[in-house]
Structures are given as structure tokens and as C-alpha cells.
Amino acid sequence: MTQSPIFFKPVFKEKIWGGTALRDAFGYDILSETTGECWAISAHPKGPSTIANGPYKGKTLTELWDEHRELFGGVEGDRFPLLTKLLDVKEDMSIKVHPDDYYAGENEQGELGKTECWYIIDCKENAEIIYGHTARSKTELVTMINSGDWEGLLRRIKIKPGDFYYVPSGTIHALCKGTLVLETQQNSDATYRVYDYDRLETSGKPRELHFAKAINAATVPHVDGYIDESTETRKGITIKTFVQGEYFSVYKWDIDGEAELSQDESFLICSVIEGSGSLTYGKETCPFQKGDHFILPYNMSDFTIKGTCTLIVSHM
Structure with a gap:
């Protein structure tokens, strides 16, 4: 039988750094004025997207992967491998790093590692990303983090709409305020925060940081992700x-x-x-x-x- 396109209903996530661009640019019915993420094509347990049309309407992508692997060419694996998101970064994201498959497998209860990439849909003038760092050794990385030398440590890159960045696991990175991004990534939610501008959760507590894991997972010295456009x-x-x-x-x-x-x-x-x-x-x-x-x-x-x-x- 001829296969048909399978459309999905996205899942939305509120974030401390989110805004209203997902509504303003795409017309989505967002959760609130701080909606940061649209999980557009997702089979992650924290937000599986639902099929919107056809014979599988109402099923999740996870169910489709488990029950109809023929739709995916019989690809092997216990989970759908990719996750597509739209990100409305109204305020700076936390500085973070993602583990590779090996480190995640050892430390994150079955999560995959997280290599990702960004397509800049839109951004304000002079918008930036944080991509990589200047430390030459793990010892130097720890010293610079402990002394709070963020200006000396972090590499800032100016961005414009249409830019693309490949972000391998181990890269210290962050999207900065005023950016609207499509992210393609491994199907994982394994994230280690290095720094978060001393922001508080809605509960009033400081947001959790993950120093030890971040240091272990970080690539030192930094290596740019290779792309061949x-x-x-x-x-x-x-x-x-x-x-x-x-x-x-x-x-x-x-x-x-x-x-x-x-x-x-x-x-x-x-x-x-x-x-x-x-x-x-x-x-x-x-x-x-x-x-x-x-x-x-x-x-x-x-x-x-x-x-x-x-x-x-x-x-x-």
C-alpha cells in the first residue's frame, strides 16, 4: 500500500527563558507567555508527539515506532533516534554541555547522548550564541569556572537568520536571548548545566547545576563541529x-x-x-x-x- 505523510501535534514546554514567538511566528496555541520549546517530532517519554491524521491518528510516535517499524524501514533500536524542536529563546539559556552515548549510558539511566544542531530561523540584530570555550585542560576549565571567569572562558559568536551550527556532544554551549531556532538532535534529554546567571526557579531556589558531570562530559580543548555545506x-x-x-x-x-x-x-x-x-x-x-x-x-x-x-x- 502507498504510504502517506504522517503529521504530528507538537508538545509545548514552559521555560524560564521562553516567550511568545512560537505563537507569534507559527500561530501555535502555546501554554503561556514563557513557552520556550515546541517538541515537534518527539518520541521522548517526557513529551511524545501525537499523530494528527490518517490510520494512526491519536497514537504517539513512540507507539508507532514500537508497533509499525516497517514505516521506518525496519531500522533497529529500542527508541526513535531523533528529536526535532523549535526553541523560542527570549532570554539567555543556561550554559550547558551534553554527554556522549557512552557517558550517558553509564550515568543517565538509559538516556542516549545528545549531539544536536541549530538552524537559526530568526534572531534580533547582534544576537549571539555561546559555542565552545578557551580552556586548554580540564584543570584550567575547573579553575576558570570556580573563579567565575565567564568572559574569559566562553566563546561568543554573532549569528544571523539562516545560519547553521553543528553542536557535538561535549560542546559547552548556549543559545542567547532573541533567537528562534529549529533544533535537530538525538532523542535525549541529558543536559548538564554549568552556569545559569544565578537565576531562581519559580519556587525561589537556585536552578540546579551539574558541575562534576559537566566537567567529565566536556570536550577539552574545544573542537568545532565539522560541517560540509x-x-x-x-x-x-x-x-x-x-x-x-x-x-x-x-x-x-x-x-x-x-x-x-x-x-x-x-x-x-x-x-x-x-x-x-x-x-x-x-x-x-x-x-x-x-x-x-x-x-x-x-x-x-x-x-x-x-x-x-x-x-x-x-x-x-
Whole structure:
């Protein structure tokens, strides 16, 4: 049988640094004025997304992975491997680091490691990210953290809309205020906070830090994530390849008119970040718009996208 695109209802998360951009830019019905995250395509136990259409409507992505592995090309593994998020960073995020698979496996009760990447959808002028550090040894890293020498330690990079950053596990990093980002990552929530600007939780307690784990997990000295960007233009579409890495490959599809495409992967994750269009496969057509997220399953027939739109697309 011809497989159809599987659309999802996202899950939203309130964050101390969140705002209203997910509502303002995408029209989502957000939780509050401090909504920081949209878990758009998620099979993580802390926020599985729900199927919005078709024969599997109402099931979670986790259930689909467990019960219908044929939709994902029979890929092995006990969990869906990727997690796609939209992040509204109204205020600075905490400075943090994520473990690799080995360290997470030893210390985080079955979580995966967390390599991730960011596509900057929008940001205010002169917005920044924190990406890496200057310490040459773990001892120097501990000394600089203990002395509070954040200006000397942290590498700040100016960003602009359309930028892409690959953030391997072990990278000390943070998104800074005034950024709207699409994040593709391993399906993990393992995070070690290094510094949080002395902010308090709503309960009035300081936010938890994880010094020992952060130091253990951090890559020292810092190594930039390697990306090899390339662009291909053909009738109706420009495809920009951002990264083809160990855990995921990520692309941007800019469609203007009509583009003929094929699905040659175990599955494709698609997030519409601008514009609208329609996807035709076999005799079926389904419309989509900005803010929609869907998976094109394995064995889906060749398809055509019509419209003027931008999608961020990823696969294993």
C-alpha cells in the first residue's frame, strides 16, 4: 500500500527563558507567555508527539515506532533516534554541555547522548550564541569556572537568520536571548548545566547545576563541529545540505513552484518553517503550512511539492 505523510501535534514546554514567538511566528496555541520549546517530532517519554491524521491518528510516535517499524524501514533500536524542536529563546539559556552515548549510558539511566544542531530561523540584530570555550585542560576549565571567569572562558559568536551550527556532544554551549531556532538532535534529554546567571526557579531556589558531570562530559580543548555545506538547485527547488553526520543529516528545501522528489531514506522528518504548499503522492494530495511537522515514511512513492515554502528536513 502507498504510504502517506504522517503529521504530528507538537508538545509545548514552559521555560524560564521562553516567550511568545512560537505563537507569534507559527500561530501555535502555546501554554503561556514563557513557552520556550515546541517538541515537534518527539518520541521522548517526557513529551511524545501525537499523530494528527490518517490510520494512526491519536497514537504517539513512540507507539508507532514500537508497533509499525516497517514505516521506518525496519531500522533497529529500542527508541526513535531523533528529536526535532523549535526553541523560542527570549532570554539567555543556561550554559550547558551534553554527554556522549557512552557517558550517558553509564550515568543517565538509559538516556542516549545528545549531539544536536541549530538552524537559526530568526534572531534580533547582534544576537549571539555561546559555542565552545578557551580552556586548554580540564584543570584550567575547573579553575576558570570556580573563579567565575565567564568572559574569559566562553566563546561568543554573532549569528544571523539562516545560519547553521553543528553542536557535538561535549560542546559547552548556549543559545542567547532573541533567537528562534529549529533544533535537530538525538532523542535525549541529558543536559548538564554549568552556569545559569544565578537565576531562581519559580519556587525561589537556585536552578540546579551539574558541575562534576559537566566537567567529565566536556570536550577539552574545544573542537568545532565539522560541517560540509553544499547547495544543489534544480527545477522548483534549492536543496542546501548542512550536515551529513554520524547521528543525523539535515537539509533545507527552498521550494518555489513545483518540485519532484523521492524518499530514499528509512524516513524523512520535515518541518515547514516558512510559506505553504501541497504534497502530491500517487493520486493523493495533502496541503501543509508554516508550523506543520510531518514524517515521510519508508516506501513512500515519489512525490511532488507545489508552493512557495521552506522546509528543514532530516533523517538518520
